[in-house]
Amino acid sequence: MAAGGRGLCRATGAPLCPSWRRAHGEARGGLKPAYDAVVIGAGHNGLVAAAYLQRLGVNTAVFERRHVIGGAAITEEIIPGFKFSRASYLLSLLRPQIYTDLELQRHGLRLHLRNPHSFTPMLEASAGSKVPRSLLLGTDMAENQNQIAQFSRKDAQAFPRYEEFMNRLAQAIDPLLDAAPVDVAAFQHGSLWQRFRALSTLKPLLKAGRILGARLPQYYEVLTAPITKVLDQWFESEPLKATLATDAVIGAMTSPRTPGSGYVLLHHVMGGLEGTQGAWGFVQGGMGALSDAIASSATSHGASIFTEKTVAKVQVSSEGRAQGVVLQDGTEVRSRVVLSSASPQATFLKLTPQEWLPKAFVERVSQLDTQSPVTKINVALDRLPDFLAAPNAPGGQPLPHHQCSIHLNCEDTLLLHQAFQDAMDGRPSRRPMIELCIPSSLDPTLAPPGCHVVSIFTQYTPYTLAGGKVWDEQERNAYADTVFDCIEAYAPGFKDSVVGRDILTPPDLERIFGLPGGNIFHCAMSLDQLYFARPVPLHSGYRCPLRGLYLCGSGAHPGGGVMGAAGRNAAHVVLRDLKSTRP
Template sequence: MAAGHSRWLGRTGVSLGFGGCRGSHSGAGVSLKREYDAVVIGAGHNGLVAAAYLQKGGLKTAVLERRHLVGGAAVTEEIIPGFRFSRASYLLSLLRPQIYTELELKRYGLRVLPRDPYSFTPLLEDSQGGKVPPSLLLGHNMAETQSQIAQFSAKDAETFPKYEAFMRRLVLAIDPLLDTCPVDVAALGQGSLRQRLGALRGLKSLLSAGFVLGKDLPRYYEVLTAPISKILDFWFESEPLKATLATDAVIGAMAGPHTPGNGYVLLHHVMGEIEGHQGAWGYVMGGMGAVSQALACAATALGAEIFTEKLVAQILSCDGKVHGVCLQDGTEVKSCLVLSNASPQHTFLDLSPQEFLPPEFVQRISQFDTRSPVTKINVAVDQLPNFLAVPNTSDGHPSPHHQCSIHLNCEDMGTVQQAFEDACQGTPSNRPIIEMCIPSALDPTLAPPGCHVISLFTQYTPYMLAGGKQWDDQEREAYADQVFDWIEAYAPGFKASVIGRDILTPPDLERIFGLPGGNIFHGAMSLDQLYFARPVPSYSNYRSPIQGLYLCGSGTHPGGGVMGAAGRNAAKTALGDFKKL
């Protein structure tokens, strides 16, 4: 511990408002009405997006959030006095450009700070005897990035631009699919003429993706179905580069680099953009809560009403048609549309009347894979980490590598695989994979002068420990200590700089943010749970067996991440159905 500081273990937080819309919900003069056209359950970013588009489409809309602040997992909280953390989600890239424009998010204060360079992988080897260990720094300047890669392999340095171009082409093909409903296969053969025409339009988008990929379609199919280790072994030979890239395929997933079908998660990390720069990721000025605040401001400016500390206990239905929701305090709010930003399992197994749900549907929802390997640790420090591979400057100012996603324990693919195998036995990884981010390196408003906030996205940690043991404070602290020991090996002095920490295991992420199993995507983004089958086959178009009840969260197509596509797509689907009533 640094002198004068005591350890602070955070469990709760203070919410913060940003920009021109200071509050996180409708003003004090606005009271919850007893009837709306549409009710959105949950003010996560997708729920806020859905509400904005519903209201923009002419439906009087209310958003009901159980927590004291909006944003779901995209929140900023002052969990240690003076330090503001993006407590769960911590980077932005995937938010759809249409949403930026159509909801005028810049007008409401959203500002993204791009990172270049963006990835830093320090190594431990050769750190004895005064030698400076090697490291790998990746950025948008291709010549500089190639020079970095050439330290480990001249062949890989030459190949890297070709790999980037190959992946960009796949992103180009998939991108239009993100903003449309998956093809309604049932409607193609059994629907009305209108339904068949709609399904054909969806099929056209799918076929267009195939045309973009052309003769290379089999190679791209392999990217989506094969283990990422196989794909990266084809392209590269240097272990630090492969391990660094592999983390983007397994992050947030209970999967290792040798698990088949983890290529889509990798795509999630190259398909976004910032200011038109493809694949770029950035920090949000003021933390991730600023994204949610901008969305909330856009929705309320359009006329939507947002209420916090309103826990929905039941979705009301009569004769298989939704007619509103009932709050925990017994208040009933009538509506002919309900959009749930909660997970599929919570929506259908906890909130919905079971008599209107087909048994097969309930079974499939029950079996939806929500396993998570993630423990998020938020840390307040009084100085920047000082890595052996790239020592700090004497003035203490952040260096380029401090703004990056810093990958620790990524020496080779075997290390990543072993960390996964540890968790499969119910044991937190002995050598956990750590993604460290220091947003205060670019946004000094997040911490007091000279201090910093650090985000540690770590895996693998099982939801349930070996022998059915639950996580307790002792287990939680022991794992965090182990993570800190590894950081200390790369950056001596780190542990002494720590002022306080906030440890969120998978059960904590579930309890606080409503993430089922602690899964940041609401459910695994494996091939059996994507597109046609997300969350279950025949219900991938945001609709449900209950007429008027829709899903709009990350458990639907196109999946997780602060993207907003699910909220926008669901709102457009619900609006289209409403106009036919």
Template sequence: MAALARSARSRSGKALVRVATGSRAGHSSAPKTQYDAVIIGGGHNGLVASAYLQKGGLKTAVLERRHVLGGAAVSEEIIPGFHFSRASYLLSLLRPHIYQDLELKKHGLKVYLRDPHAFTPLLEEGVKGQPPRSLLLGNDLKKNQQEIGKFSEKDAKIFPEYVAHLEKLACAIHPLLDAPPVDIPGVTQGSLRNRIAALKSLKPLVQSGLKLGKNIPEFYELITAPIMKVLNRWFESEPLKATLATDSVIGANTSPSNPGSGYVLLHHVMGELEKEKGAWGFVEGGMGGVSKSIASSARALGADIFTEQEVGQVLIGADGTAKGVVLKDGTEVRSKVVLSNATPHVTFRKLTPQDALPQEFITAVNQIDYTSPVTKINVAVDRLPNFLAAPNTADGKPGPHHQCSIHLNCESVEVLEKAYKEGQQGHPSSRPMLELTIPSVLDPTLAPPGCHVVSFFTQFTPYWLEGGRVWTDEDREKFANTVFDWVDCYAPGFKNSIVGKDILTPPDLEREFGLTGGNIFHGAMSLDQLYLARPLPSIANYRSPIKGLYMCGSGSHPGGGVMGSAGWNAALAVLADLKRR
């Protein structure tokens, strides 16, 4: 079947770039003219919101612009026979109560847990004919200590303590994920009765504080400090520190030496999968499997979900409240409330009539940071990569390291810092940080037998190139070749195994998925854009300045990742408001 993959090559032998076909996952019929709630965008948060609104008794419709549901959590057949998680590519952060409430397993969600989960090979000469060293980390702490001990016995000894400490900090903030931020206006303004009622919004904050206990100072340091300040206190070996530091910059335009990078790391370790804390896994069929299962659950509850229905504008009534939406073709779909799963920029600068918004609010929206360093590259290959540090066996079967997040150019923090600095100067990193995954190792549905899909999450690439120049196809090919040349350093022959590729620079991510600036989080996860200030202090509770218009996407608290919390919290806010009417 490897020959089948090779047939995707052009006659010249060059890898083809295919346009995704995708599968139609929405209703082909037109939406009705009246609903209780209309949701703009069929990303996972919008789908979660639709399910909970429908459960709450509101007839709800989801209107998705693209031909396939899922937003960034989507599966597409880019190369014939190869199915990719085209944007997001791993699952961990989806909140357990959503998983259970919506019966996602019953609706088709299947996850392959990974163990081990991280592999960092080094570029070095092996000693006495041995392969180069590498670091392999998984769930077995003793094995982890053996791996870390190759670089530092001191680090190996203390590593279990570090893991337990980080887990405690991560678990302590779970109450904050499943509730809106503290209602500051409610607590400080209005009648005494209303202020007392608003005090209930403090409960999650108090719960987190009690869970943290004496660790509050350590938590405060972690979320505000450069992660290297923390990691340097714990460890001495560069491969370990660099591997851990990748979680502090993944998807973020920051370096491990910048303040706030500690929170990005915490955000990436606070998940839970199949009751296993901190676990990450591959979704069968790709990340679109998450979105499909949520959509299936929402439909079973009665929600209407449509693809290829692009919203052109939020409909504002004479009284200044949201009355529904107007589709691009001019069709009006009226509703009591509108929820936007789009980014704050798209919602308030493109979809909302500007004369309906206060000028100071528009000014604030314009200041939201969407800077992204990410280029996603999806690759079809006709054989497994063969790493010098972990050579393939004669039978060609995948090794444990093939199921991991494979970190390349992560030998030291200095390498990460240099890559970051280049990206800030308008140049794609010449030695980019690479996280590659091969989900087809665990999920055979993704590729023909003997073949594989490879996902590259690369950093650092700017939105604008030097001098404000836009990306060209030549620039994309040049950067992709840089990535593949580096992979060849670790796994010779990789480049020759490629039969097709899909290159998504920050502007491409913006165009394809509506991610402003190409930012996967719907806005930077920096300290000035979190919790009470996400996306802005004035709308941190999902309610916009326009009555009846709500935010439900990752641009709201608690932020990015396939989590579902923003959709859940927004739905609860809508139901509470309608109950008070």
């Protein structure tokens, strides 16, 4: 939603390209009555699944309800002349195999790697005429240590060991991302042959154990303890701890003091781009360009992608097997298998006939934790923000800190916890956690000359407000004004530079992008909803109780983020099943 009010523009909702059909042409030959595979939803995971299936000879069609492909990885021209990555806005977690296998660079994907990558300015009123301090972190470890030493020499010495410790844990988790979880159901209920075949699913887990070795108890603590407890064991300076803690709560309705917040941090440090471990970057042309590259790879091998084709339900044969889908206009499309990149809730509670699903399974899906703290605000500016802690250059050109994730209200982990407590009371945070990115600092094609687009990822905002309030335009604007007041304190003049804004609260994220509760991961990335238990125990291997139906979105293992792993892994499971059932 775009906010109204003085000096603000309303969103047109127009996509970057007029539509998928006009930009790339409707699927060759039009809609056919039958395919080998049908994919529900053209989010990045659905597109990845379709690309892998089609490359390996499975004739695949993708149906997307919106006018634009990409799910949450889209580019839209919300304000005339300004092109936004409207939902997801950074890339790092995309699996390297996908980048290579789908030849995404050949299909137009261009990246702008960021270095440095994190900037945390301070509010130091007592500094007087002095420039307030800030923490700037990047790939240069010596410079990182110099930055940290402003706050603690002890922490500067400890930081390389901490990075090595976390990188080793990320290396251990890495093989788990590219394979289905251990097939517990096969071990419990399968035939002798199925149990033998399921042994292969143990390999990634055993490899992870070998990497962690004797330090497994310490790593176990990282995954299960509050991240504040973990960080307190390493560091003493609050600006460093709070900056690191933001990755432990990003997108999660948790406090840094919540047990298990360490895994969310790990989820955000395990990526890399173009061979650089831990690198994050902006996609040239916005995140929609990534989705376009994946789609181009899929269609180049013959996949069919349809927009504005809403799937109404999954078709089930009399033998209890998925056999296609019915579109909203009544069109029936047959297929041997159906993959859904929609959320587990949409897939199993809305699209699948309930009589074909076990009651206990439906209950577990309906009980999934989908709480979300996120409100995303997209902003058009007529000039760069000018931070007190890092004043702009005379010519107004972007400086290194402008390309970072800029963390505001993150000087102290207590601030993050207090912001969380506000949301637990049913109200938006009075001093929200803010991650601000300026992709046009590296990609000037996104905005008119001299202007910039800004992605503001904020939390905490509850889905349901206390006191009977609802997220109407007045409440949206009031919260956005709070966020802008906070930014103004760090960068005076910010509010005067605003050309327009687009405010997406949790209900807006749910309505527009199909994210349950506004949760960017489809369901929480808590330990009880990961690996064996994602989306629910005994159904974590992409297969579902209904034969021939597979889950391939962020609600499946290994979870959310623009990584594509769920789509790739699900496609391989489908391929194995199709081979075993081929006449």
